[in-house]
Amino acid sequence: MALPNLSVSGHDEPLKRLFWLRNATLIGLVLLMLWSELGLGVKLPWLEMGITLFLLAGLNAFTAWRLKWGSPVRPPEILTQLMADLAGLTVLLLYTGGWANPFVSLLFLPVVLAALLLPDRLAWLTGALALGAYSLLAYLHIPLNIPPEKAFYLHISGMWFNFAASVLLVLYFVLRLRNRLQQRERELAAYREDTLRNEQVLGVALTAASAAHELGTPLNSLALLNEGLLAQADADSREDLELMRSQIARCKAILKDLSLTAQARPRYSVIPADQYLTRIVDEWRLLRPNVSARINWHGTEPAPGIHPPASLDRSLLNILDNAANASKDEVHLEGSMANQGLRIDILDTGPGPAPALRAMAAPGTSGKDGLGLGLFLTNASIERLGGHVTLSDRNGGGTRVSVWVPMQNLESRA
Known part of the structure; x- marks a missing residue:
């Protein structure tokens, strides 16, 4: 800002x-x-x-x-x-x-x-x-x-009109000045808040970039060891080693995503919105195979094409992680078009939105119950795309996290 x-x-x-x-x-x-x-x-x-x-x-x-x-x-x-x-x-x-x-x-x-x-x-x-x-x-x-008989009356009348005009003018200008000063104070407060948030996000981004660089070599070493063990593994241990290989590959993909996000480059070309959400959920299932995830598209058919930035991918994955940590059993994702933008609702069966709101306000909180730094960064990333994140009670218990991003910021860039 x-x-x-x-x-x-x-x-x-x-x-x-x-x-x-x-x-x-x-x-x-x-x-x-x-x-x-x-x-x-x-x-x-x-x-x-x-x-x-x-x-x-x-x-x-x-x-x-x-x-x-x-x-x-x-x-x-x-x-x-x-x-x-x-x-x-x-x-x-x-x-x-x-x-x-x-x-x-x-x-x-x-x-x-x-x-x-x-x-x-x-x-x-x-x-x-x-x-x-x-x-x-x-x-x-x-x-x-x-006329002499009207001189005094005219002077008194003129003084009254002059005073009335002065009252109106003073009120008009002083009130306008006060409103302008109050507006400036609000703008400066919002600017200071945005600057502080940007500093926090920048600090996390620098830490993440450093960690991504340092994790590259150990992951490559683990991948080589895993290949060697697979070549000598018996049938009983092969399944565990295959799972280990998939998780190592997933870690490498995450590091690549961090690099793309830092360069502000999207991971996909133009893709229909419903297919994009399906890919995000499929990708997330690799990380959380024990949590059931359902996805529904309620928008127009065929879904409009979008060009999502990598930061949106990470934001949605963070919200899905928070939802899974909060509800433990099932996560539901709904996509639709609303107000010339893409709306994504992620629903869980956790304790409700109050803890999540505290986590968004205090980015240093822990990740217990699906809260913490990820939700704070998600909110900041979505706001940078011109959108917003809202939390509300889900019917039947739990939290509904609604993400809205304007379509003009998801269109194909030449």
Whole structure:
């Protein structure tokens, strides 16, 4: 799992926020102007304010077109947009009383956005320009033509609307910021957990590779001794020696599989899914001849062709081993297609899924009752294939281990 990109820049999300916030601001300003003119009798400079609003609307139309490009949005572009908003608000306030206008705190909005979306240097620049605009409005403004009897009411009403807008904006931005921080914490926690798991898997893989290399020579020596003993064996001991030879051959095959897994090479070319599962079970029966194994394919006929990696083989063999150790008498494997993936259910008659869940969480546990390191590694291997492993109670007692792998990761690779 790659570490998520925590930077705000580099995508169009900040520009989308500016687009929708500017839309809301323009609509609110138009409604406020209509209320002031028609409800309170305040004479507004509609020409100058209309031109300013038209230019801001044109900027938003350009922003909507810009969002369709799909190219990354950089901090200088965000800064330019905020400067345009700051200039537009300053002009509107200039024609409506300047710093005496109760809505003068709207100049604070670009500063808040800059603090959230821009690097420190550009955020400070935005704050300085907003302070300069506010100071300019103290000396350069056109007083509103307000009826004297309505001046105080208008000021109080404006303060109320200004406070309401401030509450909504603060809640919106603070909640969005809090949610983003919580999401980042979850992503970082998942990243740390995945990194720790990868380190554990890597350590086991290095140990396995070393063991495979060291076991090669003793197995070859045992194979030669076995051949020599077979040549001189009588009928009574030949059966045991034949079993020994098959087990030595199986050990060699396992070492070869470890090598293929390390090289990320599959053991099979394209093979129907039902035949693949049958081969896995037949191979496992050589290791556990005393445990009965049944296999059923419930998917489509004919079964789709897959190109399984060697890691999937080892994972299924591990689960079958765990199931056999837990139930002692019979293991049942079911294959099917589900949610555009291959689903494999392995059922046993053991003590249930609770011990298995503890084993998956604690990879250092022993192999008693079919649990331990193998199940932990199996879960990690399946997750690397984009799939997942789930454990549940089996009807009638025991555990159902369900493995699901997406078909796109089992298709033939050129």
